[in-house]
Amino acid sequence: MSSTTVTTAGPANPVEQRRLRILLSLGMILLILLLAIYAGIRQGILLAIGLGFGITLEGLGFGFAGPWRRAILERNTHGIQAQILALGLAALPSLLLLDIAAGELTGATAPVGVAMIFGAFVFGAAMQVVLGCGSGTLVNAGSGNLMGLWALPFFIAGSFLGTLHLPEWHALGQLEPIALSDWLGTLGAILLTLGLLAGLAWWFRQWMPSNDRILPRKFLLAAGFLAGLAVLNLLVAGQPWGVAYGLGLWGAKLAHWSGIELANFAFWSVASNAERLTQSLLLDITSVTDFGLLLGAGIAARWKGPLAAQVSLPTRLWIAGAIAALLMGYASRLAYGCNVGALFSGISTGSLHGWVWFAAAFAGSIIGVRLRNHLIGGSR
Amino acid sequence: MTLKRSHTIGVLLLGLFGLLFLDLLFSAPIDPFRAPPPLAFGSGTQASGGFCATPLE
Numbered sequence: 001m002s003s004t005t006v007t008t009a010g011p012a013n014p015v016e017q018r019r020l021r022i023l024l025s026l027g028m029i030l031l032i033l034l035l036a037i038y039a040g041i042r043q044g045i046l047l048a049i050g051l052g053f054g055i056t057l058e059g060l061g062f063g064f065a066g067p068w069r070r071a072i073l074e075r076n077t078h079g080i081q082a083q084i085l086a087l088g089l090a091a092l093p094s095l096l097l098l099d100i101a102a103g104e105l106t107g108a109t110a111p112v113g114v115a116m117i118f119g120a121f122v123f124g125a126a127m128q129v130v131l132g133c134g135s136g137t138l139v140n141a142g143s144g145n146l147m148g149l150w151a152l153p154f155f156i157a158g159s160f161l162g163t164l165h166l167p168e169w170h171a172l173g174q175l176e177p178i179a180l181s182d183w184l185g186t187l188g189a190i191l192l193t194l195g196l197l198a199g200l201a202w203w204f205r206q207w208m209p210s211n212d213r214i215l216p217r218k219f220l221l222a223a224g225f226l227a228g229l230a231v232l233n234l235l236v237a238g239q240p241w242g243v244a245y246g247l248g249l250w251g252a253k254l255a256h257w258s259g260i261e262l263a264n265f266a267f268w269s270v271a272s273n274a275e276r277l278t279q280s281l282l283l284d285i286t287s288v289t290d291f292g293l294l295l296g297a298g299i300a301a302r303w304k305g306p307l308a309a310q311v312s313l314p315t316r317l318w319i320a321g322a323i324a325a326l327l328m329g330y331a332s333r334l335a336y337g338c339n340v341g342a343l344f345s346g347i348s349t350g351s352l353h354g355w356v357w358f359a360a361a362f363a364g365s366i367i368g369v370r371l372r373n374h375l376i377g378g379s380r
Numbered sequence: 381m382t383l384k385r386s387h388t389i390g391v392l393l394l395g396l397f398g399l400l401f402l403d404l405l406f407s408a409p410i411d412p413f414r415a416p417p418p419l420a421f422g423s424g425t426q427a428s429g430g431f432c433a434t435p436l437e
Binding site: 037038041045097101103104105106109111143145152153234235236238244254257279280282286294298301310332351 | 422427
């Protein structure tokens with residue numbers, strides 16, 4: 001996921017490394033307990049889930065932007081197949097749970113519309129320039145990647161700015177939200193979702209040479225962990241895993257604290273959003289899992305051994321990274337989410353917009369990988 | 381320019397700490413007695429957290 005040149009680190013001292021791992025483990029447990037005492041058991045569990053996401057994504061080298069890039073440039077679709085496996089593993093229990101506890105759990109159901117498709121396309125292109133999607137930017141920043149850290153504030157700013165213009169974008173036209181389970185019943189939604197995922201996995205599998213079609217074990221593990229954590233997130237939070245809402249809220253809170261009046265904007269005048277501006281970030285579900293993701297990625301990176309030094313990229317790529325991260329944040333609001341909230345959670349909870357997001361963002365990524373190669377002179 | 385990844389993580393942690401410190405200063409204090417049940421599943425109440433797919437209306 002790295003977007004900077006990373007030099008190799010020296011070998012780890014086994015005794016020091018063991019001591020550090022114990023400290024990291026104790027630190028995680030302490031943070032979870034403190035948050036559970038301060039903000040409630042649910043928030044403590046959500047922090048643990050967020051840490052799990054960060055550890056899985058960084059520790060097993062799993063992501064969204066990188067596998068799409070490898071599929072487009074090298075026809076290596078192992079990563080995408082693992083994403084599809086994770087989606088299938090999450091979709092089956094999620095759709096059943098949404099049926100059993102419809103009064104308690106909510107799916108990531110959003111409308112398909114002009115702005116949604118445009119937003120997903122722009123997000124797909126921009127994430128290839130930054131080399132990190134919604135979750136990927138957090139993982140990169142958390143694990144000490146300079147481009148990830150650089151991109152994060154711009155992503156936050158973009159995600160906030162996107163909320164300010166939502167009514168105008170929505171006015172371009174959109175359908176009513178379509179949940180597959182409302183349309184086909186729960187069983188129909190499960191069969192259609194799993195059938196489409198199986199077909200997609202088969203199609204991407206054909207891209208690979210016939211002697212290299214077995215998924216690496218670490219990707220199988222990552223898919224399993226990711227799906228398990230996503231279902232746990234739904235059970236605990238009552239809503240699917242998300243990323244971009246929390247980042248937009250951080251930006252909005254900074255603006256609010258700076259004296260900017262947000263009550264005039266439709267998004268922040270909605271009662272639930274207005275309430276979140278005044279209440280602690282530690283009570284916001286997405287913010288807590290985002291904090292966990294950032295910290296979990298850092299812990300996983302350090303767990304592996306000493307962190308390598310890194311050399312920065314040319315100035316034009318830093319500028320492009322800032323613009324792309326800003327666009328990515330902005331576009332994630334138009335698209336009703338990023339690769340997590342719209343793609344992963346949308347598809348796994350049976351929303352049509354998740355599928356449309358996938359197609360539009362993949363098309364955008366095809367442009368994005370070429371744009372990035374152009375920016376760095378085709379060297380990578 | 382060469383920068384250690386541990387320094388990058390340090391900058392990130394400072395940023396997060398700063399954000400949470402401002403949050404502590406300017407946001408309403410948390411009332412631990414109003415904490416929701418540990419699991420939304422089985423709680424009997426509809427989830428109401430912020431999410432990207434939440435409609436404006």
